[in-house]
Amino acid sequence: MTSLLAIGDIHLGRTPAALHADLAARAGQLGPKAAWSRAVTEAINHQVDAVLLAGDVVERSRDLLVAYGDLKSGVEKLATAGIPVLAVAGNHDTLVLPRLAREIEALQLLGAEGRWQERSVGKLSVIGWSFPRPQVRHSPLKDFPQPGEPERTIGLLHCDRDQAGSAYAPVSSAELRSAPTAAWLLGHIHQPDRLEAPRPMGYLGSLSALRASETGPRGPWLLTWDEATGLAIEHLPLAPLRYEVLSIDVSDLHQPEQIAEASLAATRKLASALADQAFQPDVVGLRLCLTGTCRFPRQLPALIDQLVTESRPWKEHDMLFFIQKVSVETTLDFDLHAVAGGSDPCALLAQRVLILRDCSHEQHQALLDQARNRMARIAGLREFQPLDLEIDDARLRKWLEHAGLRALLELLGQRRGAS
Numbered sequence: 001m002t003s004l005l006a007i008g009d010i011h012l013g014r015t016p017a018a019l020h021a022d023l024a025a026r027a028g029q030l031g032p033k034a035a036w037s038r039a040v041t042e043a044i045n046h047q048v049d050a051v052l053l054a055g056d057v058v059e060r061s062r063d064l065l066v067a068y069g070d071l072k073s074g075v076e077k078l079a080t081a082g083i084p085v086l087a088v089a090g091n092h093d094t095l096v097l098p099r100l101a102r103e104i105e106a107l108q109l110l111g112a113e114g115r116w117q118e119r120s121v122g123k124l125s126v127i128g129w130s131f132p133r134p135q136v137r138h139s140p141l142k143d144f145p146q147p148g149e150p151e152r153t154i155g156l157l158h159c160d161r162d163q164a165g166s167a168y169a170p171v172s173s174a175e176l177r178s179a180p181t182a183a184w185l186l187g188h189i190h191q192p193d194r195l196e197a198p199r200p201m202g203y204l205g206s207l208s209a210l211r212a213s214e215t216g217p218r219g220p221w222l223l224t225w226d227e228a229t230g231l232a233i234e235h236l237p238l239a240p241l242r243y244e245v246l247s248i249d250v251s252d253l254h255q256p257e258q259i260a261e262a263s264l265a266a267t268r269k270l271a272s273a274l275a276d277q278a279f280q281p282d283v284v285g286l287r288l289c290l291t292g293t294c295r296f297p298r299q300l301p302a303l304i305d306q307l308v309t310e311s312r313p314w315k316e317h318d319m320l321f322f323i324q325k326v327s328v329e330t331t332l333d334f335d336l337h338a339v340a341g342g343s344d345p346c347a348l349l350a351q352r353v354l355i356l357r358d359c360s361h362e363q364h365q366a367l368l369d370q371a372r373n374r375m376a377r378i379a380g381l382r383e384f385q386p387l388d389l390e391i392d393d394a395r396l397r398k399w400l401e402h403a404g405l406r407a408l409l410e411l412l413g414q415r416r417g418a419s
């Protein structure tokens with residue numbers, strides 16, 4: 001049997017973002033460095049034949065020393081255990097990975113200078129291609145060579161799949177499918193694909209969550225091959241930090257305070273599901289999503305603010321949980337069409353919300369354009385320029401609808417004089 005541990009984007013040198021302030025001191029044990037060290041241990045425990053790195057190993061291409069120590073100690077541990085490391089360079093590490101490969105003997109760069117290169121590992125063969133410079137606008141698969149034994153060849157590539165015109169090695173799914181390999185293990189996109197036998201093909205995903213939006217399990221993949229059964233692949237979600245979306249239906253809640261209890265109950269359920277799995281994260285950042293019909297919409301903004309800023313991490317099943325974000329997807333307890341029927345300010349506002357929701361309405365585009373002009377002026381202010389805000393129609397519509405409904409709730413509340 002031959003086995004490989006395949007690792008997607010590590011981004012050594014990046015510190016985990018969006019941690020709770022109480023956990024700031026532990027950031028170093030929750031980020032890429034810690035996940036890399038766990039992956040090394042796992043590779044040694046499984047006695048794999050090689051570790052594969054699919055690019056973006058380091059965060060910044062210029063800083064040799066930021067990633068050098070951590071990468072080197074892992075690679076050397078693997079070398080001592082007789083496990084070679086094969087890496088392709090991604091767009092982030094065109095300068096630093098070749099330099100690291102020269103400095104660290106056991107680290108082998110595959111496909112330098114943008115030329116495909118094949119290496120045999122046990123009974124398998126790994127073929128890879130490295131970014132020769134930070135931007136490559138053509139598909140590396142254009143000059144993919146015919147491997148000796150395609151049914152035993154594993155392709156390793158950092159690329160932008162199905163994004164024609166991308167500056168990061170654009171390839172199409174069709175190209176990948178028709179290339180003669182037994183598997184494609186890809187780097188670049190941080191959301192892991194569902195990699196499955198008999199022909200695993202897709203993104204390995206980031207080794208650990210680099211942003212709070214990178215939700216769900218993160219870790220390396222264990223690929224095994226034997227003569228009788230062929231390829232098998234398994235995700236090992238060993239990253240110490242994980243973000244999870246928790247949906248909470250608020251329809252049956254009568255008081256705003258009950259949201260905290262509902263969040264605890266949902267977290268307990270998640271915790272016991274995680275406890276049953278082979279790997280548990282140390283820390284879980286919760287992204288609560290409130291759904292259903294809310295009986296106290298006016299109190300929601302203040303409550304959410306409080307949940308995010310005042311709640312502290314708590315422990316369930318030996319894992320620490322904290323609330324990272326709360327988003328509101330609740331529906332209203334009033335009929336927007338009925339409100340829009342009148343002629344008062346509430347009605348005028350409700351009419352515009354309805355126009356926002358109706359793409360075919362004659363005033364729809366004009367409303368968006370008007371808002372874009374106003375927002376572009378603000379986004380263009382020197383203070384906000386680093387945000388590099390892209391104001392596309394979809395985001396604009398969401399922002400406007402959100403603001404419109406919030407104002408409408410306030411107005412309706414004032415009209416009723418209560419709640």
Ligand SMILES: [Mn+2]
Nearest residue numbers: 009056188189
């Ligand atoms: Mn990346």
